[in-house]
Amino acid sequence: MDGSMLELRKMSGGCGAEILGVDLRQLTNSQMETVRQAFSDHGVIFFRDQSLTPEDHIAFARRWGEIVVNKFFTPSENPLIAEVRKEKEQTTNIGGGWHTDHSYDVEPAIGSVLVARNLPEEGGDTLFANMYAAYEALSPGLKKTLETMRAVHSNAHVFGAASAYKSTDVKFRNENMISDAVHPVVITHPMSGRKALYVNPGFTIHFEGWSLQESRPLLDYLFAHAVRPEFTCRFRWSPGSVAFWDNRATWHYAANDYHGHQRLMHRITIAGGPLG
Amino acid sequence: MSQAVLQTDAIAVRPNPSGFGAEITGLDLSKPLPPAALAAVKQAWADHGVVWFPDQPLTHDELEAFTLQIGPFGHDPFIAPMEGRPHILELRREPDEKARNFGAGWHSDWSFQEEPPAATILHSKVTPPIGGDTLYADGVRAYDALSDAMKKMLVGLTAIHTAALPYGSKGLFAQEQASQGDRTMKIIVSEEADKTYPHPLVRTHPITSRKALYVSPVYTLGIEGMTNAESAAILGFLYAHMTKDEFVYRHKWRENMLTMWDNRCTLHYADGGYDGHLRLMHRTTVAGDRPR
Numbered sequence: 017m018d019g020s021m022l023e024l025r026k027m028s029g030g031c032g033a034e035i036l037g038v039d040l041r042q043l044t045n046s047q048m049e050t051v052r053q054a055f056s057d058h059g060v061i062f063f064r065d066q067s068l069t070p071e072d073h074i075a076f077a078r079r080w081g082e083i084v085v086n087k088f089f090t091p092s093e094n095p096l097i098a099e100v101r102k103e104k105e106q107t108t109n110i111g112g113g114w115h116t117d118h119s120y121d122v123e124p125a126i127g128s129v130l131v132a133r134n135l136p137e138e139g140g141d142t143l144f145a146n147m148y149a150a151y152e153a154l155s156p157g158l159k160k161t162l163e164t165m166r167a168v169h170s171n172a173h174v175f176g177a178a179s180a181y182k183s184t185d186v187k188f189r190n191e192n193m194i195s196d197a198v199h200p201v202v203i204t205h206p207m208s209g210r211k212a213l214y215v216n217p218g219f220t221i222h223f224e225g226w227s228l229q230e231s232r233p234l235l236d237y238l239f240a241h242a243v244r245p246e247f248t249c250r251f252r253w254s255p256g257s258v259a260f261w262d263n264r265a266t267w268h269y270a271a272n273d274y275h276g277h278q279r280l281m282h283r284i285t286i287a288g289g290p291l292g
Numbered sequence: 293m294s295q296a297v298l299q300t301d302a303i304a305v306r307p308n309p310s311g312f313g314a315e316i317t318g319l320d321l322s323k324p325l326p327p328a329a330l331a332a333v334k335q336a337w338a339d340h341g342v343v344w345f346p347d348q349p350l351t352h353d354e355l356e357a358f359t360l361q362i363g364p365f366g367h368d369p370f371i372a373p374m375e376g377r378p379h380i381l382e383l384r385r386e387p388d389e390k391a392r393n394f395g396a397g398w399h400s401d402w403s404f405q406e407e408p409p410a411a412t413i414l415h416s417k418v419t420p421p422i423g424g425d426t427l428y429a430d431g432v433r434a435y436d437a438l439s440d441a442m443k444k445m446l447v448g449l450t451a452i453h454t455a456a457l458p459y460g461s462k463g464l465f466a467q468e469q470a471s472q473g474d475r476t477m478k479i480i481v482s483e484e485a486d487k488t489y490p491h492p493l494v495r496t497h498p499i500t501s502r503k504a505l506y507v508s509p510v511y512t513l514g515i516e517g518m519t520n521a522e523s524a525a526i527l528g529f530l531y532a533h534m535t536k537d538e539f540v541y542r543h544k545w546r547e548n549m550l551t552m553w554d555n556r557c558t559l560h561y562a563d564g565g566y567d568g569h570l571r572l573m574h575r576t577t578v579a580g581d582r583p584r
Contacts, residue, residue: 157517161445225441230529237525 027249031146033058059265082287088188100281108184111270115218120171126288139274147212150242166224313541314340342553366409366577372478391475395562399510404453410580418572423565431504449493450516459485504557
């Protein structure tokens with residue numbers, strides 16, 4: 017199998033692509049180049065019918081960069097792999113709101129490779145929104161305004177001691193390891209060279225130097241704009257499905273619509289660098 | 293009030309505790325003001341945004357003469373002036389009138405003009421026993437209260453102004469006329485009102501050099517280069533911010549009060565609440581310069 021045999025199917029007009037006809041355990045260099053280009057072009061890529069052991073999962077992730085271990089998530093048996101787990105009796109899920117992973121880090125992760133391990137019969141889809149498309153659809157005036165602005169991202173309200181999760185049945189570790197970071201509101205993507213909107217409802221709390229009250233209306237506008245259906249796609253998981261999303265170019269949202277069933281995913285997160 | 297109040301040293305300027313709005317007594321506005329008194333009035337007007345002079349019965353000639361001491365008349369479109377008085381608008385609402393009272397939205401007068409009026413002068417002839425207050429919002433302190441980073445962003449923006457919403461060919465007054473409203477004032481709706489004019493969103497006052505927010509929900513259409521929805525996110529915040537209680541002065545009228553406000557750094561809003569009562573005012577404007 018070589019790169020020419022890959023089949024790429026866009027998930028929607030604005031976000032994501034499925035790559036078919038490839039075995040992630042045996043990616044040739046030319047296939048890898050095709051996959052890399054698809055990742056760069058579409059913000060999130062999906063694979064079907066894979067048979068990845070934890071070791072295969074790690075090996076694929078390492079082709080993209082160093083693995084980072086999320087401070088707050090519970091690891092699986094392998095410390096490099098985090099569990100995204102919801103048990104039958106739990107009602108709150110992890111990631112049930114639009115967000116970008118790790119935007120609270122000074123050097124946010126490139127993205128995560130998520131492998132389905134145990135799925136509910138129905139539900140548990142993941143939705144993605146493309147921040148290249150969201151940026152490109154802004155007016156020239158607002159693009160110009162946003163290009164000189166930076167925003168503060170924090171995880172205190174998500175993973176900290178006073179977070180909204182504390183009153184739920186989801187538990188995270190290391191609630192004292194909270195942190196903030198400041199990033200440009202519009203980043204130039206290090207891989208694609210394209211501009212992307214880099215604020216997200218999960219972790220962005222205000223524009224740098226602006227009060228919370230001043231920031232709220234414009235952030236809320238951007239948050240509503242960025243999830244226009246034209247910029248989104250919805251991935252339905254099946255056994256063997258793998259998703260690899262780009263945190264610098266997409267948001268994601270884990271649908272919480274499968275109460276009474278277990279869902280277990282393995283996540284590996286890949287280190288990134290500073291954003292400009 | 294005695295005749296001796298023509299002495300300039302008898303002028304008393306009593307600002308509100310906030311510094312926004314001041315009462316001026318000790319002058320007779322029916323006669324030309326001595327140069328020092330006129331200078332003091334202009335200074336108080338610039339410093340406090342809105343100044344009022346109680347107990348000043350004035351003829352039309354005297355109102356015009358006082359206006360011309362402040363500056364040349366402005367150009368007042370879309371409303372028919374008084375017969376034989378091209379520079380005086382009569383703001384009249386009859387006791388049985390049902391039309392929404394004139395000016396019941398936050399605005400700065402004629403901000404859609406290339407050179408909007410610096411001052412508006414309003415003289416009360418008949419005031420209702422209840423209602424009819426005018427609210428003023430201080431664009432200077434509202435601007436000052438913003439974060440430095442937001443100020444910096446706003447200073448680079450241009451706002452698009454238009455008279456279209458009230459006076460345009462499809463505006464509120466055109467709709468009212470189509471539905472046979474009972475308004476006493478003669479409003480002249482016009483396609484001329486559909487034109488737009490850009491001004492800096494943050495305006496620097498030519499006298500005080502203070503910066504002020506210069507947008508209003510009545511006359512500001514949007515921000516140059518942005519969509520309506522994007523503009524609304526920014527402007528909606530600014531409108532709510534500018535009209536917070538802490539930046540607003542509610543002005544109570546009495547008969548024969550002359551009030552003069554600075555359109556370059558304030559918004560105003562004509563409150564209603566006086567159905568069943570006549571309210572009668574006369575208004576002039578003073579020409580201003582191009583906002584910078």
